[in-house]
Amino acid sequence: MDKLDVAIFIAYLLGIVVFGSSFYRKNKSAEAFTLGNQRIPTWVISLSIFATFVSSISYLALPGQAYLTNWNAFAFSLSIPFASYMAVRFFVPLYRSVNSPSAYTYLENRFGPWAKIYVSVMYLLTQLMRAGTILFLLALLMNTLLDWDIATIIIITGFSVMLYSLLGGIQAVVWTDAIQAIILIVGALLCMGTIVFKMPEGVGQIFDIAAASHKFSLGSFSTELTSSTFWVVLIYGIFINLQNYGIDQNYIQRYMTSESEKEAKKSAWVGGLLYVPVSAVFLFIGTALFAFYKANAGLLPEGTQADKVFPWFIAHQLPVGFTGFLIASVFAAGMSTISTSINSSATVILTDFFKISAENPESGKKSMRILYTASFLFSAFSIGVAIAMINVQSALDAWWKLASIFSGGMLGLFLLGYLSRKINSSAAIIGVVAGVLVIGWMSLSPIWFPQWGLEAYASPFHSYLSIVFGTVAIFIVGFLLGHLLHRTFGRKQAE
Structure with missing residues (x-):
């Protein structure tokens, strides 16, 4: 990477941390930390829901899968309109009526404390490993591009996200999510445009080469259940997205940050549906990369793994400055997911594991101490998980x-x-x-x-x-x- 690219990436990282941390002044109570006092604009929450869908894993994995196979993964995206409808029709009204920052208060009301504790613990374990995995993959990307030490990248990235998530609370998370969502969308479009521009015979060549290799196929429409057919991926998408919209704290907390039920429904619709065309862009990038390296034999080292083709293109084919921006967009996808996990996990820990009386004059300070401590510990453990993955891949x-x-x-x-x-x-x-x-x-x-x-x-x-x-x-x-x-x-x- 050129020095300008490195400078752009570092400037992005510092800018996000400073911007997110600036919300500290508005983050003096537990309600502000977990719900943003329900004064966050709808468009910001919509982009935050979208950014929660997109992680650095999907940013790199979708192009890799399309490069290696076809558009079978798009069947997952096609399930999102159904899940979005279910959220607007049933989930948003339910959680707004429960009126709790935690998604799992409903289960306690329905089945008792065991249900809330069981689901909360499972959620925390899943989020901890998810955040650790993303930290590891981000560090692996930078190690591949710049040969920086993986553990050092993990620690710096992890504490950078922890700093603004801890200081700024949910307001910092959703506002930085919104910025990062815009960056990752622009980055993907720039990359797609660059591939099209670099094709020797123009955009038509992409479709000719890809169609000849059946790269736009959505997969087999067979009813067998032993392979990733179109129907298997679609059904999987319906269930996993019902889980996201119906029981995942990352999403439910955003329903609660909206100022009204109407605005929460709008955010759920827009945030979910935005992923459909953006995922198509990611898949088209993978298909276009297949055509590009077919038309430009010798530019890609033989034996390059499919999930490393996109990073290779970013490092070797983008103009100076674009590479730094694309790396920033990959980090944007990862950081938005990690910050969401930190804030949502701290909210679950406070709401589901501590009983703090609102009548106690010290309750506000105690709640904030718990939220700060939980955010710090969650970040530290996720960094530990990421470092452990270096040698236990x-x-x-x-x-x-x-x-x-x-x-x-x-x-x-x-x-x-x-x-x-x-x-x-x-x-x-x-x-x-x-x-x-x-x-x-x-x-x-x-x-x-x-x-x-x-x-x-x-x-x-x-x-x-x-x-x-x-x-x-x-x-x-x-x-x-x-x-x-x-x-x-x-x-x-x-x-």
Whole structure:
């Protein structure tokens, strides 16, 4: 990278930290830290929801997947309008009526404290590993481009995000999210335009080469459940996005920061739907890169992995200045996700694990101390997770399998409580246990069972379907058991 590119990247990093930290003056209470006093503009919240969708993983992974295969991943994007509708129709009114900064207060009201604690802990574990993974990937990118020390990059990036998230609270998070969303969109469009401009025979050549290799295909429309067909990815997208919109603190907290239910609904619509065309841009970049390196043989080292093609293009084909801006846009995607995790996790810790009386004159100061401490500790642990991944990279895939077990029960429990009022706590617990066992079998049996000589008992289904089958198992077991218990005990009470 040229010195100008490095200077642009460093200026971006410093600018975001200074801008986010400037909200400290408006961040003197727990309500301001967690909800921004519900005075944040709708367009800012919309861009923040969008930025939460886009992480540095998707910024690099979507072009890599389109380069390697096709547009099968776009089926995931097509599920978002349905999830957005469900959010506007059901989720936003529900959480606005509960009127709590935590998404999991509803589950406590429905099933008791165990439900809130279970889901909160699973959420915190998932967010901790997500933030650590993104920190590691950002550092790996900069190590590849500049040969900087990975651990040093992780520490600097992690504490930079922690600083403005801790000082500025949710206002710093959503405002920096909005800026970062604009940067990443502009960066993606600039990169797409550069590829088109550099094609020897113009944009038509991209479509000719890509079409000849079926690069615009959405995947097989077969009904089989063992591979990532269009239908498997679409169904997976519906369930994972229902989980995002319906039970994920990152999203629910943004519903609560809006000044009214009407504005919250508008943010949910715009923030979700914006991801659809932007994801198409990312996928087109991957397809265009395939055509570009086909038309310019020799520019890409032989054997380059698909997920490294886009970083290679950024480092070697963009004009001076553009490279620094594109690296900043990749960091923008990652930093917005990490800052969201920090603030939302601190909010969950305060709301779900501490009971602070509002009548106590010291309650405000105590709440802020908890939020600051939780933000710092979450950031420190996520940095530790990222550093641990340097030497244990093979554990990354296995962790995401475990993460699906942790988070997979959340949506099923929520739907069980929301859709049936006759389900009691005992039935819900048994349903969650059944669902987590199903998810664990689907996620881990293909890895572990062959080592034990039990290949015949391993899950034949695609791993994307683990959350689908797990959620359905929780709902069916809990629903049937709940109605059976209700009928049995209800009859005895009547007698």
